Amino acid sequence: MSTADLPVVPVQQAPTVRIGALQWLRTNLFNTWYNAVLSVLALALICLVVERAVGWGLIGAVWSGPASACTEDTGACWAVLGEKGRFIVFGRYTYDEQWRPLVFLLLFVGLVGVSTFRRLWSKWLGLAWALGLIAMGVLMWGGVLGLRFVSHEDWGGLPLTVILAVTAGTFGFPIGIVLALGRRSRLPAIRAVSVAYIELIRGVPLITVLFMAAVMFPLFLPPGMNFDKLLRVVVGLMLFEAAYIAEVVRGGLQALPKGQYEAADALGLTYWRKTRLIVLPQALRLVIPGLVNTFIGLFKDTSLVVIIGLFDFLFGAKTALNDPVWRSAYIEVYLFVAAVYFCFCFFMSKYSQSLERDLQKSARR
């Protein structure tokens, strides 16, 4: 058959569907009588809740003043945050020096903020982090540059929570990767050690690990030798997280097609080069959601350090409420704490999503 026999079909645009707001309401909310009833009921419920929340949290709220200003008739007693906020956020850190942990937090948030832009990843950013970390250490400890020394036993509140989570995460992550690789190793001894470690740590609650780190571990040390409690706790958290991260990373390693390993082998790359250049970049990309899940969990799990006597953010709130005058304002205080935790976790979640999108764009399969 010659092509002349066939009519040429012109290229057409896909049909567009346009729906107005009314049309949308009719098809989605009021398409049957029971859906209409449900829609009306839901709307009434939403109105009621919003009205109550706004009335309590905004219109009737007491924003400042003494505890006596808050009564049965007034709404939320936000005045408690003005009075106790500093204690909740900074804990027992020397009162007059609390600008230092504040600058610490701002510095940290600033550096993280800048680091979210992948375009800015360079040597300079690494340098900025190095300098930033030194500055953070100087700020928190002091003892130099005319800053008064503050022992880390007096650290507390949000800075402590951030320090615990970030250090444990930063060091736990590479350990987790090594464990994941170890679990897939061809050498039986390495595999056995990795499996034993992962299963053992995953099999016990975090509280047990923290107790071991804080209380039991010193018993095994020779007398006179002692590691700092904060350090022991960070190490405990880190070792705990590593086991979870290892299993997440292993998922990524297994999802990678066998051909990728073979192609790297065939080119003569050594094991470590293959792992660093081919395997991990792809495997870690695949498990970003799981990794972020683990990090969010870690951030919230740090509140457990309170049971071994560290003064974290949540415990700061709890201690502040011991003041009989403000005791009734516990809802406001816990809402505040929840909001701060939410901000951190929501940021991690959103950032991971944008990172995934970014990486997908650059390497469409």
Added chain:
Amino acid sequence: MSTAATAVASQAAAGNEVMIELAGVNKWYGEFHVLREINLSVHRGERIVICGPSGSGKSTLIRCINRLEEHQKGRIVVEGIELTNDVKNVDQIRREVGMVFQQFNLFPHLTVLENCCLAPIWVRKMPRAEAEKIAMHYLERVRIPEQARKFPGQLSGGQQQRVAIARALCMSPKVMLFDEPTSALDPEMIKEVLDVMVGLAQDGMTMLCVTHEMGFARTVADRIIFMDRGEIVEMAPPKEFFSNPRSERTKQFLSQILEH
């Protein structure tokens, strides 16, 4: 160049120097005997096509040559180096042996250029600028220099396979192994890959190629090997192989694939 002339020329250039020697090679997957007493010498500049029904061990055979698979009995010597459990030997051989896979196996997170430069930079310790120059040279040779900055996922199958060939060539290998390089391609892309391979053969590259492309085998191969159930059943120059196969199994196989 006519087939006969090519064969004569390559024989002359080869000087009969043995590059790859397989002697009494055996391999088992559990109970299954995949390779049985394989004996094969490949001379420099020689082009060998390996064919046979699926499961006959032809892929396993060439994968043993760069030790993606381990043989359990017999000797394999490549460029004077014997393949043993010694990692150093294995690495040394892999540097000299290029491989092209059925599924391309490009690294999806790297650009085409980075795919090509990776091994020269990290294995051959070549400066990046030089590696990129070589990569562009080979990308031009496989006729896709304009795709250098793209990611593999943005290319067609035929283009990806040509990149895979360029990537292997960037290591300046002495031997190229092809493991069914056109089997995963859409029909209209097979020719562009075969053209590149024919070009390679004309330049005197030593090649071992597992393929079902009998047209390619007829024009390019110095010897065609037919494998069945882990054995080399027949080994002959193409003319003889197609016109006068000795074994019944070869006749049967040829009648099946040449019918259409």
